[in-house]
Amino acid sequence: MTKIQFENQSYSVKSGESVLDCLIREGVAVEYGCKSGGCQSCKMEVVSGVPTEQSQSGLDDSEKAQNYFLPCICMPEQDMEVARPGADAVNKLETEVLALTMLNHEVLRIRLQRPDNYDYFPGQFLNLYNPDGIGRAYSIASQAEESFLELHIRHVPNGKVSGWANTQLKAGDQVSISQAAGDCFYTPGNPEQPLLMIGTGTGLAPLFGILRDALRHNHRGEIHLYHGSSVIEGLYMVEEMRVMADEVENFFYYPCVGQDSVPKGIFSGRENQKALADRGDLSGWRVYLCGHEEMVTSTKEKTFLAGASLNDIYSDPFISVAA
Ligand SMILES: Cc1cc2nc3c(=O)[nH]c(=O)nc-3n(C[C@H](O)[C@H](O)[C@H](O)COP(=O)(O)OP(=O)(O)OC[C@H]3O[C@@H](n4cnc5c(N)ncnc54)[C@H](O)[C@@H]3O)c2cc1C
Structure with a gap:
């Protein structure tokens, strides 16, 4: 059974079911109209995975280049992560790799230029995207006042993102990251608490x-x-x-x-x-x-x-x- 990842939730698509019908069945609030590929009001973006050829057939080249597809006529052949159109662009930021250091035989420390106005709490995570646009969560080890973002990435064998980061990334490369998220961080206010x-x-x-x-x-x-x-x-x-x-x-x-x-x-x-x-x-x-x-x-x-x-x-x- 193929799975659809949408706004941090995973959904199982039934045999013969479209991505749109799956999301509707699961009670997700999404826009749609004709449900047959004509009105394009349900258009979405593929974050990872490959949309079916048919689901992009009515779209222009720039839309295809941005990985847009029509979920109402997409019976997925593989697992996909999808997003509302533009949602990813709003969240993704480009930044530079400043330095790479091995902390042990399999853990790489990456320091990224902290983008302007990038707010986070140490301990939150961000998504780091490989050149195919596949994103994975990595926790932030740096401090709010530091000019860089520090990540520790363990090399998972055949890992799409950790493998790329550990074997191909170089200082000076540009990479995409998301804004920080998550609630695992320090909150002041109880300084004596163990x-x-x-x-x-x-x-x-x-x-x-x-x-x-x-x-x-x-x-x-x-x-x-x-x-x-x-x-x-x-x-x-x-x-x-x-x-x-x-x-x-x-x-x-x-x-x-x-x-x-x-x-x-x-x-x-x-x-x-x-x-x-x-x-x-x-x-x-x-x-x-x-x-x-x-x-x-x-x-x-x-x-x-x-x-x-x-x-x-x-x-x-x-x-x-x-x-
Ligand atoms: C909130 C959060 C924070 C995270 N923070 C960090 C962090 O700071 N540092 C870090 O290194 N990782 C962290 N991770 C894990 C990270 O997001 C990826 O899951 C991990 O790097 C593997 O991704 P990949 O694309 O390299 O491998 P994939 O391409 O996703 O997987 C490749 C293969 O390896 C298997 N696999 C994946 N993960 C593991 C594993 N841990 N052990 C064994 N097999 C595995 C998969 O099943 C698959 O068969 C975090 C995850 C979450 C949810």
Whole structure:
């Protein structure tokens, strides 16, 4: 069954059904008229995937070049992400790649020129688009006052966006990004509240952003950050985090690896299990969970059961669109 991605929701298209009929059946408010390719009032834009030839047959060349298509006569042959016409153009911004650095064997740090008036909270995510217009979410590790946007991108084998970023992107290249979105970020107003941060892999990117934002806002409560990986090579920025933990009195850092034998200073075991065992009662705590989907979902429940209020649990599961 093919899937349609529209305004951050995914819909399954029934056999023989058009994209438009699928959206209408699902109760999505979309414009339409004749439903037979004549009036063009349902025209939409393809963000990723390929529209059927027939669904572009009545359109002029400039519309086809902008990936417009008619959802009423499009029986999709593959998964597609679609948007209202122009929605993407409004949201997409061009910017320059300033610098690329490997943080470990598979995590690339990308610094992008921050476009003028680009507002965000550290820990939110943006979509980075490859040259085919396929976008993926990446969390923002940089700070609001910095002139660049920092992303940490793990190379997923055969990944359309992470693969391109890790193998083809160069400093000086122009790339498209979206505006920032998401609600996993620091909110000032309760500076004494203890913070628990748990992340796997590049889940460190949002946590690094949130951590520094909290410190910038003079957060005085204890901040405990557990960063985990299944293997030691999957950790990164270990030294940088240790230095911060040495320098900042209320910050504590726990690098964890799911292996029995680990070097000194690294903890053996899963980051979430250690965090829950170490911290015990989480009443009054604020919790941030980022990275592996299963870790985030299960830990959300466990931190709630350990006393954290649901309003105080912020999470970003790194859900794969392709999966
Ligand atoms: C809110 C949010 C924030 C995110 N932040 C980050 C971030 O800061 N850094 C980061 O690196 N990623 C982050 N991600 C994940 C990212 O958006 C992509 O899913 C990831 O980079 C893979 O995209 P791709 O195009 O390279 O691979 P795709 O082309 O989508 O997938 C290629 C193949 O790999 C499989 N696959 C995809 N992801 C994984 C995975 N994690 N493990 C194993 N197999 C996989 C797919 O099923 C597919 O078979 C975030 C996701 C979300 C939803």
